[in-house]
Amino acid sequence: MQPWIRALACLALCSGLLADMAAGQEGSLAYEPGVRGTESGLQAWLAEFRSRALTAGLTATDLEQALASITFLPEVVDKDRRQDEFTRAIWDYMDRAVSDDRIALGRKALEKHAALLDQIEKTYGVDPAYVVAIWGLESSYGAVRGDIPTLSALATLAYDGRRGAYFEGELLQTLRMLQSGDATLPDLKGSWAGAMGHTQFMPTSFWTIAVDFDGDGRRNLWSEDPSDALASTAAYLQKSRWKSGEDWGFEVVVPEGFDWELAGERTQKPMAFWMSKGITRADGGALPADRWSSLLLPAGYRGPALMVFDNFGAVETYNLADAYVIAVCHLADRLRGGGPFQHPWPRDLRVLSLAERMELQQRLTVAGFSTAGVDGRIGPRTLNAIKAYQRAQGRVADGFASTELLDLLRAAQVQFARP
Numbered sequence: 275m276q277p278w279i280r281a282l283a284c285l286a287l288c289s290g291l292l293a294d295m296a297a298g299q300e301g302s303l304a305y306e307p308g309v310r311g312t313e314s315g316l317q318a319w320l321a322e323f324r325s326r327a328l329t330a331g332l333t334a335t336d337l338e339q340a341l342a343s344i345t346f347l348p349e350v351v352d353k354d355r356r357q358d359e360f361t362r363a364i365w366d367y368m369d370r371a372v373s374d375d376r377i378a379l380g381r382k383a384l385e386k387h388a389a390l391l392d393q394i395e396k397t398y399g400v401d402p403a404y405v406v407a408i409w410g411l412e413s414s415y416g417a418v419r420g421d422i423p424t425l426s427a428l429a430t431l432a433y434d435g436r437r438g439a440y441f442e443g444e445l446l447q448t449l450r451m452l453q454s455g456d457a458t459l460p461d462l463k464g465s466w467a468g469a470m471g472h473t474q475f476m477p478t479s480f481w482t483i484a485v486d487f488d489g490d491g492r493r494n495l496w497s498e499d500p501s502d503a504l505a506s507t508a509a510y511l512q513k514s515r516w517k518s519g520e521d522w523g524f525e526v527v528v529p530e531g532f533d534w535e536l537a538g539e540r541t542q543k544p545m546a547f548w549m550s551k552g553i554t555r556a557d558g559g560a561l562p563a564d565r566w567s568s569l570l571l572p573a574g575y576r577g578p579a580l581m582v583f584d585n586f587g588a589v590e591t592y593n594l595a596d597a598y599v600i601a602v603c604h605l606a607d608r609l610r611g612g613g614p615f616q617h618p619w620p621r622d623l624r625v626l627s628l629a630e631r632m633e634l635q636q637r638l639t640v641a642g643f644s645t646a647g648v649d650g651r652i653g654p655r656t657l658n659a660i661k662a663y664q665r666a667q668g669r670v671a672d673g674f675a676s677t678e679l680l681d682l683l684r685a686a687q688v689q690f691a692r693p
Contacts, residue, residue, distance in 0.1 A: 311433055316346040319433040323442065330446055336453045340425060343459060347422065347430045353466040354431060355628070364572050364597045365619035371411055371601035372608060380410045380609045390501055394487070398508035399518030403606040404585075405507050408592060409500070411602055412474040416500055419471060420464035424448055428468040428477075444468050447477035456480070461496045471495025472503035475510075483510050514588040522589065522603040523567065523582035525556040525615050528575075534672040535661055537569040539582070539596075540654060548581065555581075556616045572596050574674025576620040624677050634675055637683040638663055 391402035431441040451457040464470035484493040487505030529552035570580040635645040643659040657673040664671040
């Protein structure tokens with residue numbers, strides 16, 4: 275995707291269903307799963323944080339009241355270690371995210387809120403199906419908005435330290451929301467990672483993007499009325515350079531003998547290039563000749579192949595995980611009457627665990643194919659390292675992190691010592 279897409283990802287939202295990856299960049303230092311903090315440890319951290327918050331402009335009175343409500347939440351640390359879009363097979367994730375029930379409820383939501391969504395589309399230029407799809411994945415259309423105290427969740431994650439600087443920044447923004455009157459303590463409940471409201475805005479995104487669409491003088495993402503939340507989501511996508519009137523992409527058929535190394539989000543080519551390689555649309559439609567696009571293989575060469583455009587990247591700023599973005603875009607298609615993917619998922623494959631993904635990164639680096647760090651995230655650098663290793667071994671270079679690949683590396687590194 276284009277550089278501006280990755281730049282906007284720092285504002286990415288975090289959901290109750292899915293965790294935000296904006297601050298957890300691939301290549302960071304490895305963390306140890308299962309490490310725990312304590313209530314006393316958190317309170318000691320808050321004592322130090324208090325001085326930083328005062329320096330950042332928070333008033334003592336407001337700060338003391340807010341900090342007094344904070345407690346350590348060990349379950350939040352556990353959830354941060356186990357994120358669905360990074361730990362489950364994409365086909366299992368899609369089964370849940372784009373279920374028949376979610377499609378049916380989404381179509382009802384489109385119908386019920388048609389007038390509101392029409393006004394939102396006229397204002398921000400974003401197709402209502404994508405706004406509703408995000409709403410569906412983030413909170414089941416408002417039914418599950420989260421009940422975890424936001425301040426405690428953010429403080430726990432900041433204290434935990436794996437993404438400490440990021441979550442401390444979000445905690446400061448939440449305290450500013452309280453001080454400004456944008457929110458009250460009873461409002462501040464949401465997902466385990468601090469996301470709030472119908473479409474699960476993180477505090478920084480609320481502060482910079484949320485809108486008062488119903489004109490009542492308050493940007494209310496918590497109300498039973500979803501107007502402000504849905505409009506804020508459209509505003510977010512607009513800020514991410516959503517291209518009005520364009521789609522996210524579609525499934526394609528890749529011919530025999532295709533060079534799989536050409537696949538990847540960051541390899542944008544003109545459509546004429548892909549056409550010259552024999553790629554066709556799975557639904558038999560015409561390829562848009564004037565578009566630049568990338569070929570995405572979310573389950574390797576054995577799974578569905580997707581041609582993705584810039585609007586895929588706009589959704590990606592909401593959550594960096596490919597599984598999430600594909601689910602939102604595919605759900606939007608299904609809400610508008612589209613069918614399921616035609617090519618089957620390779621359900622016989624097993625997805626690597628977090629420990630195995632970290633081991634894979636370590637072994638690739640030892641083999642001379644650096645992943646620029648070990649964090650268990652299969653991002654661009656790890657993807658490139660996998661492709662390079664696959665190519666060196668005479669394998670299909672699709673970048674898919676498989677158990678077969680890990681076994682191959684293990685066999686080649688019999689003396690490799692795990693940390």
